[in-house]
Amino acid sequence: MPKEIINKIRPELDKVISFLDRELARIRTGRASPFLVEDVVVDCFGKLLPLKQLASISASGPKQILIQPWDKSYIEGIVRALEKTGIGASPIVDKEVIRINVPPLTQEYRKELLKLLSQKQEEARKII
Helix, strand or coil: CHHHHHHHHHHHHHHHHHHHHHHHHCCCCCCCCHHHCCCCEEEECCEEEEHHHCEEEEECCCCEEEEEECCHHHHHHHHHHHHHCCCCCCEEEECCEEEEECCCCCHHHHHHHHHHHHHHHHHHHHHC
16 A cells, blocks of 8 residues: 555656756755856857857866856857856856856855745745
C-alpha cells in the first residue's frame, strides 16, 4: 500500500524537484556558476537569443565566470545584456573574453536571498 502511494505521487514530486533545481541554480550565491548567466537574453543582430547559444560559458575559479563568444561581433550585445541583469557584477571585456567577478554576499543580500528562497519554496508547493 505505501509503495503504491509513493509510485502514484512520484511524477509530481519529480516535477517539483526539477523545478527547484532549475530555479535555485539561477540564484547568485557567493560562488560563480555558468547557470547564473546562461539564460540571459542577448539582442544580437535584431534577434533575441540566450547567451548559451552565442558563447561558451564556464566558471574560471570559485569567484569568476568566463564567457567566450563564438564571434567577436557578439561581445557588445552580450555586455549590454549582462549589465541589465541583476547579478550584482559588472562584465569586464578582456580582448575576446568577457569576465564577471562574482562579489561576496553582503548582509543585505543575504536577507533578500532568504526571502527569495521562501518565494521559490511557495512556488514549488503550488506545482503539486
